[in-house]
Amino acid sequence: MTRLAVIGAGFLGHALALGAASRGWSADVVGRSDPFGTGCADPGPGELRLLWGDGVERLPEVLDRNVDSVVVAAGGHFPVPSAAAPAADAIGTLSLVIGLCEVVRSLSPDTKVVLLSSAGAVYSPSDELRSESDPSEPTSPYGMSRRIGEEYLEYYRRVHGLSTHSLRCANIYGRLLPQSRGQGVVSAAFRSALTGTPFTLYGDGQQARDFIHLDDFVTATLDLLGLNRDIPRTLNVGTGAAHSITAVLEAVSAAIGSPIATTPGPSGSTDTGRLALDTSLLREFVDFEPLDLATGIRRMARSVTDGRSLSDLKHAVNSHQPVSK
Template sequence: MRILVTGGAGFIGSHLVDAFLDRGDEVTVVDIASEERSVRLNAGAALHRVSVTDAEALTAVVRAARPEVICHLAAQIDVRISVTDPAADAMTNVIGTINVLTAAQEVSARVLFASTGGALYGLDAKIPSPEELLPVPEAPYGTAKYCAEQYIGLFNRLHGGAHSALRLGNVYGPRQDPTGEAGVVSIFCGRALEGERPTVYGDGAQTRDYVYVGDVVAAFLAAADAARPGIWNIGTGRETSVLDLVEVIGRISGAPVEPVFAPARPGELPRSALDVARASRDLNWQAATSMTDGVARVHAWIRDGANPRAPR
């Protein structure tokens, strides 16, 4: 197939580009990547440094590439930034998605949208949370992702499309910046390897559904091949607390990790896990990587130099 990946030089996107190229697909990437980030990108993909908020430039790339599938991963991903600047968050995550959908319509491409499961379902959601639950997000980030999903459904109804949304859990794996502000697994592994104490916000009892990047890539491939509309949770279905994660990293490191505690941050949920039965049924997909194995791969990746072209 001809594939276009927005955010294809990012952490998840670069792994996804590799997977499509490995199976023989033709891949075009739209990303405003810096030189530092672009080194993640496979040389076999054509990179266009275009923002999804630039409708005219995005449409020109889509017209030229004529993709059959657009995997839309370009996003503002920091919950805290969304709280302090919700308009900028909405510009990327809502308007950017509308621009992608509009461009896709011109070439009859299907859009697979990387939504969020971890920030969508709300404080009182059933755990694990099924897709049927009414989302009640606690931060602008989750609100914008849900709004983008509504536009996906609208474009399907208005134009007979087959666009889909994958609601991702907390994705982790090699190529996730261990010095950044997002990606707790990479950050904590990096701190442990430096002999530093990681910072835990709140009491550490808060839970997330941590899903390995290779499993997320497999879900996107399955959804691309399914050629049908849908909304699917992509996670493990299991809760892991921050303190559980600290304990796993300590075992892998061979020495206990002693965190520093700080006040909880606004807009973050106390519990989250995703019901993945629908993805198993519709896509024949389920996560295959255990938390211990996945964290061990991240730990080894950072220990060995954090190669930006690390395999899945």
């Protein structure tokens, strides 16, 4: 049985754990909170275990179960809060990455360590597809901490021989996220469509980014981890297509059947240009055909609505009730 450990039970950690269990794998999730109910989720044909606490402190008992891979899906702050507390973001991210690598180095040096990094935070916009060999040019504390985290993984690979990998993920969507995260354009668009609250549009709305559905992210990541061969130290995980913020709003409006009003926000240097990922290296290792944006947003809409009327959904969102699976 393939055994996976996930550090962090948030948006991505929860999805990876459930995806692993659905494949018949064993998934141990370590987290300080459980916002998506990982601890009570149906594991299907696999095994699913939630351990409360600090990832570094709980990792030794997880490694005792002969874990094949440790996925880092936590650490630091979300993008917007990181700008106000760059030191705290760096400390949170790097102390976790370094601490986990030290535990693996001491107790289970054959276990893979995989960091979920951020392509949107690491690469700068370009008219060309961004490949793994392109220079990294972070423009935020969030991007800086992820990039330095990648460098620490490379250090542990080069000096200590660990199998370390960084997945530079595109903008992942698939369920509603808390507004406090300051992250998730698609989620924010859904929230505006459901509540009637204007969407804050930064810049002219023509800035374009690569958006990947959560299901495709999970499939690609688990397919990589399930390979019986070494994988590159850095891999892009995206769709290879860029879509403007305006196009996202139009797709969400069409999927929900509700118009989205906009209100202008400040324009920043990071809210410009086009950024899409070159996924040719990823496709050399796994069979990967991600959903196009319109199809992915319709899938998210079905998950969010789940047969309920628009008025019921608006009430749920305004009452801060859960509205997606």
